[in-house]
Structure formats: structure tokens, C-alpha cells
Amino acid sequence: MASLCARAVRQSYSLVAKPALSRASPRLLCTASQQKKDETDKPEQSAAETLLAEEKAQLEEQVKDMTEKYKRALADTENLRTRSQKMIEDAKLYGIQGLCKDLLDVADILEKATESVPKEEVTSQNPHLKNLYDGLMMTEIQIQKVFTKHGLAKLNPDGQKFDPYEHEALFHAPVEGKEPGTVAVVTKVGYKLHGRTLRPALVGVAKAP
Template sequence: MLARHVLTKSRAIAAASAKRSFFRSSLVMTEKKEGEGETAAPAAEEAAPEDPVAALTAEVEALKAKNAELSDKVLRALADAENVRRISRQDVNNAREFSISKFAKSLLDVSDNLKRAHESITLEEMSPEHSLVAIKSLHEGVVMTDKELQKVFNSYGINSVGAVGDKFDPNFHEAMFEYPDEKQTPGTIGQLLKVGYSIHSRCLRPAQVGIIKAPPAQQ
């Protein structure tokens, strides 16, 4: 009986000790979880999303700055384009006004020769007894001037077109009339009324000509 009593008491003591240990463990676990919760709360607060209004405001400001930069670039490009147009207009005006300066300067020598030919004939030389000499001198001066003029023309790619016997070319010749002539080839130039000129293979002024046509018996 005594032994059974001692055993029963020992079991009771062990059970009570186990309850106290379980209670202590539960208490420790509860405190640990509460501590972890308190530690996690600030972390959760730190990970909270950024204020959307502030984010939108920053984005708007960035777009405003970008827009201002692009506007400045556009204004600069427009200003550069206007400068280019202004310079181009000035170049065109200069070309229109002064493009023939070199050509005109070359013709000054021709003008000088004409003046010298005119001044070479005195009133005395124009008298009947000297008229032949004066005419000869004038003719020589005119021939010299024409040669000088043709030389200037050639230097600029200007050449005379149209000569008696040449085949009629509507691109360089202007037919003023037609007439038959058995001694000449039909379709060729029979008379040259005004010399024509070409410039670098283009017609500058057509030659005015009379064209040979076939006699009636050959038509």
C-alpha cells in the first residue's frame, strides 16, 4: 500500500512538472512571436509603396524639362533654316545680277576696237579723194573687231550656226521662206539672213534662213 501511494504521488509530481514546463515553453513562444511581430512591423512600414501623387508630380516635372529642351532645339533648327534661306536668296540675287560680269568684261575689248575703228577715220580721210583709203581702213577695223568678238564668244562656248549649204535643222534654224534652185540641194540653206548662235550645244538664237525646195518637176 505504501509503495502504491508513493508511486501515485510521484506521478502527480511529474505531471505537475510537465505542465509547468509546457506553460513556460508556451509563454516563451508567445513572447518570441510578439517580438518578431513588433520587429516586422517597421519593416512592413519601410516597404510601403511610394506616394503616387509625388511620383506623378516628379514625372510631370521631368516631362516639362524634356519639352523645354525639345522646344529650344526646334527654335534653333528654325533659325538655322531661315539663315540658310536668307543666304540662298542672296546668292541667287548675286548670281542674277553679276553672273554676266566676266562675259561683259570680255566684251569691253570689242567695244574698244569699235571705238578705235571709228576714231581711225578722220574728216579729211572721208573726203572724196581719200574715201577709198578710209573705207579700206574701216573695213579692216570691222574685220578685226568681228574676229575679236568671235574669240570672246568661243571662250564661253558660244558658236555661230547656219551657213549656206548646211542641211536645215529646225532646232537651230528658222525658215523664213522657201524657193527652188536646181543648182542647190533641196532641204539645205540657200540664203543666210541672220547668223544664229548656240551655247554649249543649245540654241541661243536660231539662224534665219531661206530654204531650198525641190523644183516643181521633182515634187
């Protein structure tokens, strides 16, 4: 009798416990499966994120490098444009210096010719010489106007401080009344083209006795 009662109790417990177990098991299994899946996915997601971060860093570095190259290319282009513009401007300003040098010889001859004429002989009583002298003077004045028009200026540094960039010293000698280091004698005038020395003046420089 006692064994029958115990069996009945076990069967009753089994009938009561089984539904509860059957209800709980799917949920527990799903939770366990999800946890297992999450644990499996985490390393994969971490690896993918790391790969994306590396690719992002590489792309950012490439963009930075290309930006620097682009800026350098722009700077080089601007420098080239500036140099080209300067060369064009210099060509416009100094392209005639060869012609100017040749014309300087003509100007020198005219100057020597007018200086060689005795001023006391240039009178109305000597009309031929006067007309010749006046013609030479007019020609010299006109050629100097042409020089000025094209940026060519005469250098006559008599009494000025000697400048090696504008003057060429032929000799140094003590000269009374002249301060040492100044131009005492000008044997040939010089010329500058747009501020650049085209031909230095040939001079004698005073020095201390």
C-alpha cells in the same frame, strides 16, 4: 490544487511567450510598414516615369523637327546662294548684250559697205577707193576682234541644217543643189553671245520640189 497548477502553467507560458512576442513584433511591424510604403510608392513612381517618358518623347520630337527645319533652311540658303551666284555670273556675261545689239547694226553697215565696192575697181590705179576700201576692211576686222574678245560670235549658217533656235526662216523654196531642210540663202548673219543666241540669222530654207 489542480487549478493552482494550471494557473502556474499559464503564467509560466505567458512569461515565456511575451519576450518572444515582444522581440518579433517590431520587426514584423517594420516589414509590414515597408511593404505598405512600397505599395504606396509604386504607383507614384510609375506615374513619374510615364511623365518623364512623355516629356522625353516630346523633346525628341521637337529636336527632330528643329533638325529638319535647320536642314531645310541650310538647303534653301545654299540654293539661294547658287542662284545669286548664277545671276551675278550671267550679269557679267550678258550685261553687255544691249551694247552688242547696237554694235551689230554698225557691223552690218560695214559689211554692206565692203560688199558694195566693186572688187575690180579696188586697184592701185584708183588709190582713193582702194584706201577707203582698205580702211573699211580694217575697221570690220577690228570690230570682229572686239566681238570675239567679249564672247560675241558670228553665225553664217549657209548650207547648214536649219535650227529654229539660231535661224529665222524668211521663206521656204526648192533650191537646186540644196538638201531640203538646209539653209540655202543667208540674208543677214546672226550672232551668239557666250553661246546664247543674241540675234538669229535671217535665212531662206530649201525645201523639196
